[in-house]
Amino acid sequence: xxxxxxxxxxxxxxxxxxxxxxxxxxxxxxxxxxxxxxxxxxxxxxxxxxxxxxxxxxxxxxxxxxxxxxxxxxxxxxxxxxxxxxxxxxxxxxxxxxxxxxxxxxxxxxxxxxxxxxxxxxxxxxxxxxxxxxxxxxxxxxxxxxxxxxxxxxxxxxxxxx
Numbered sequence: 001x002x003x004x005x006x007x008x009x010x011x012x013x014x015x016x017x018x019x020x021x022x023x024x025x026x027x028x029x030x031x032x033x034x035x036x037x038x039x040x041x042x043x044x045x046x047x048x049x050x051x052x053x054x055x056x057x058x059x060x061x062x063x064x065x066x067x068x069x070x071x072x073x074x075x076x077x078x079x080x081x082x083x084x085x086x087x088x089x090x091x092x093x094x095x096x097x098x099x100x101x102x103x104x105x106x107x108x109x110x111x112x113x114x115x116x117x118x119x120x121x122x123x124x125x126x127x128x129x130x131x132x133x134x135x136x137x138x139x140x141x142x143x144x145x146x147x148x149x150x151x152x153x154x155x156x157x158x159x160x161x162x
Contacts, residue, residue, distance in 0.1 A: 085147060086137065100127050106123075
């Protein structure tokens with residue numbers, strides 16, 4: 001109903017609207033705090049520990065047997081048609097890098113060929129040469145080499161490693 005001058009009096013809103021506004025603001029604040037906390041990766045919470053295992057005794061002859069068997073497994077998978085020549089070269093390169101890591105602690109699986117060649121360790125020279133021989137078969141557009149040659153290169157490195 002208009003007042004004498006033609007204006008309407010202010011409308012009285014329910015106090016529930018004020019409570020609702022406060023709840024919405026609190027919900028938004030909780031959302032922006034909780035979502036990043038709940039969705040962060042678990043690995044980021046605890047830093048990885050670097051363990052120096054250089055003091056552990058390493059049985060190189062047992063590791064040789066293990067990695068010679070892995071080379072034979074790659075060769076067998078290729079002969080069965082389970083791996084292409086390219087995949088076999090890549091797998092042999094990984095096997096050699098893992099062998100170097102297990103026997104000497106050289107972080108070869110994460111290193112490029114250039115980084116392998118820069119190593120001062122005398123054992124890394126045959127490793128880098130073998131990886132270089134496997135690279136064309138692993139990465140060039142046209143598959144090169146044979147499985148017999150690649151397996152022989154890998155076996156030579158494992159056999160001659162000191």
